[in-house]
Amino acid sequence: xxxxxxxxxxxxxxxxxxxxxxxxxxxxxxxxxxxxxxxxxxxxxxxxxxxxxxxxxxxxxxxxxxxxxxxxxxxxxxxxxxxxxxxxxxxxxxxxxxxxxxxxxxxxxxxxxxxxxxxxxxxxxxxxxxxxxxxxxxxxxxxxxxxxxxxxxxxxxxxxxxxxxxxxxxxxxxxxxxxxxxxxxxxxxxxxxxx
Amino acid sequence: xxxxxxxxxxxxxxxxxxxxxxxxxxxxxxxxxxxxxxxxxxxxxxxxxxxxxxxxxxxxxxxxxxxxxxxxxxxxxxxxxxxxxxxxxxxxxxxxxxxxxxxxxxxxxxxxxxxxxxxxxxxxxxxxxxxxxxxxxxxxxxxxxxxxxxxxxxxxxxxxxxxxxx
Numbered sequence: 001x002x003x004x005x006x007x008x009x010x011x012x013x014x015x016x017x018x019x020x021x022x023x024x025x026x027x028x029x030x031x032x033x034x035x036x037x038x039x040x041x042x043x044x045x046x047x048x049x050x051x052x053x054x055x056x057x058x059x060x061x062x063x064x065x066x067x068x069x070x071x072x073x074x075x076x077x078x079x080x081x082x083x084x085x086x087x088x089x090x091x092x093x094x095x096x097x098x099x100x101x102x103x104x105x106x107x108x109x110x111x112x113x114x115x116x117x118x119x120x121x122x123x124x125x126x127x128x129x130x131x132x133x134x135x136x137x138x139x140x141x142x143x144x145x146x147x148x149x150x151x152x153x154x155x156x157x158x159x160x161x162x163x164x165x166x167x168x169x170x171x172x173x174x175x176x177x178x179x180x181x182x183x184x185x186x187x188x189x190x191x192x193x194x195x
Numbered sequence: 196x197x198x199x200x201x202x203x204x205x206x207x208x209x210x211x212x213x214x215x216x217x218x219x220x221x222x223x224x225x226x227x228x229x230x231x232x233x234x235x236x237x238x239x240x241x242x243x244x245x246x247x248x249x250x251x252x253x254x255x256x257x258x259x260x261x262x263x264x265x266x267x268x269x270x271x272x273x274x275x276x277x278x279x280x281x282x283x284x285x286x287x288x289x290x291x292x293x294x295x296x297x298x299x300x301x302x303x304x305x306x307x308x309x310x311x312x313x314x315x316x317x318x319x320x321x322x323x324x325x326x327x328x329x330x331x332x333x334x335x336x337x338x339x340x341x342x343x344x345x346x347x348x349x350x351x352x353x354x355x356x357x358x359x360x361x
Contacts, residue, residue, distance in 0.1 A: 002200045003235040004347065007208040011347055012235045042249040047257075056261070059253045065358045070347035072358060075234065075253065091260040095199075095233035181359045188355055194200075195348035 001095035002191055010071045013187050014095055015180075018120050019102035020112035021053070021081030024141040027170035028102060029060045029076055032180060035173065036062055054080040057092050064184060074184055081116065089119070093127045098135035098187040100179055102170075103158055105140050105148035113158060135186030136163045139179045144169045201231055201294075208238060210324050215240040218317045222310060224301035225284065229321070231295050232256055243300055255288050255298045276314075278307070289314050291321050 003012040017025040026046065033044045042061035049055050058078040063071055079089040093099075101120065103113045121131045140154050151167055159165070164182040168175030211229060219227045219240040226241035228248060234256035236248055258277060266274045277288040287299040287310055297318060299310060 001231075001233055003231060003233070004200060004202045005235075005237075006202070006204045009347075014233060043247050045250055045254065056257065059250070061249045061253075067350045067354045067358055068347050087264055088261075091257065091264060094260065095231075185355055185359070188350070188358075189352075192348050192350060195346070 002097055008071075009069055010073050011191070012073045012075065013097040013184075013191070014075045014077065015098045015100065015183055015187065016092055016096045017076065017078040017100045017102055018089070018116065019081055019141075020104055020109060020116040021083075023081055023102045023104040023109070023113075023116075024168070024170040025078040025081065025102045026054055026058050028100075028139070028141075028168075028176050028179070029058050029078055031170060031173045031176045032062065032076065033060055035177070040064075053082065054078055055085070056080065056088050067188075072184075072188065074187075076180075083115070083119075086119065086123070090123050090126060093123050093129070096124075096127070096129065096134070097190075098137075098183045099124075099131075100137050100139055100183050101158070102139045102141050102168075103154060105142045105151075105154060106145055107147050107149050110149065110154075110157070113154075117158060117160070132161050135183060135190050136160065137179055137183040137186065138163050138165045139168050139175060140165065141168045141170050141175075143167045143174070144172075201235070203237060207324070207328055211321065212238045212240065214317060214320045214324070218313055222299075222301065222305055222313055224299055224305055224310070226298070226300040227317075228252065228255075228298040228300075229291070229295060230256055230298065232260065232293075237295070241300070246300065251298065255286075256296060259288055259290065259296050276311075287311075287314060289318065291318050292325050295321070295325065297321070 017028055019025055033041060040063040045059040047056035060076040063073050065072060077092050079092045124131050138158060140151055142148055155165055166175040166179045170176055215227045215229060215238055224241060225243035226246060228239040229237045230252040234253040236252045239248060262274045262277055275290040279286040284300055284302055289297050291297050301310060
């Protein structure tokens, strides 16, 4: 749910990074945090376990700049990927404006990707959203690993609706910004359509 | 405009702000913050300059959402109030109209009983204002953007490209 603030001249949108556990959702946000100017970002909050696994969510507010005198602010969230944190994932999807699905390219994580994608579909429906309509980007992460499946095969299995796909190596920042830009662009275009 | 979006105009903001100012002064608290249930800040008042309001908004909304989940698990429709007691500062989080949330930060000198009482009254005032806004939104012509405010949605694809420095 977008919050349009005429007083502060801000448009606030919510983007959620979804995907299987250990797929690199938090690493995406950490990279965005590192490369964003201090004046364009807020504090990054990670609610994680002692072993650095996301327990509830990561949160990073960023300001993408101004359009027509309005600041375009995006609140970036990750969900906990582990299967048993489903209740938390549902909460974080509330009021979402766009979703980035961070897939793990490793062969042994294929089933986890498929399970997480199906879970996303289900949880979005529960929140009143349709995966086929909501702004959505697919990121194929961990492309540098030797056991990564060919991108074409992953696309065949994970593409939902012809969404933009980006190959990424999140710890090195490869594909991270491109993914964010594509998702933010879709959110803004959707917002313009609904205005 | 998507019906689920929240739009805040100057007149509405001033009414909400005046309610927060009154409550903050009467209680003498560090901060009173009004947010939506997605964690977006709407208005705030109080001398606490050391608190990151964006982070507080996000965490308070998540906290209330998680508490809602807990309530449903034990068969309650909601737990509408959350209270965290610290050594020096306390936080009181409460629901407003199931769509918004009120956050108060106060020190040990402020009585919790008084906070609860004032929050009840403040919530009632805020709910009245939100009801008026909802009615205004339903009658589209009244909800239209004031003529002196340019619409932020007139942007082109080129404007978006510029945003990303392309």
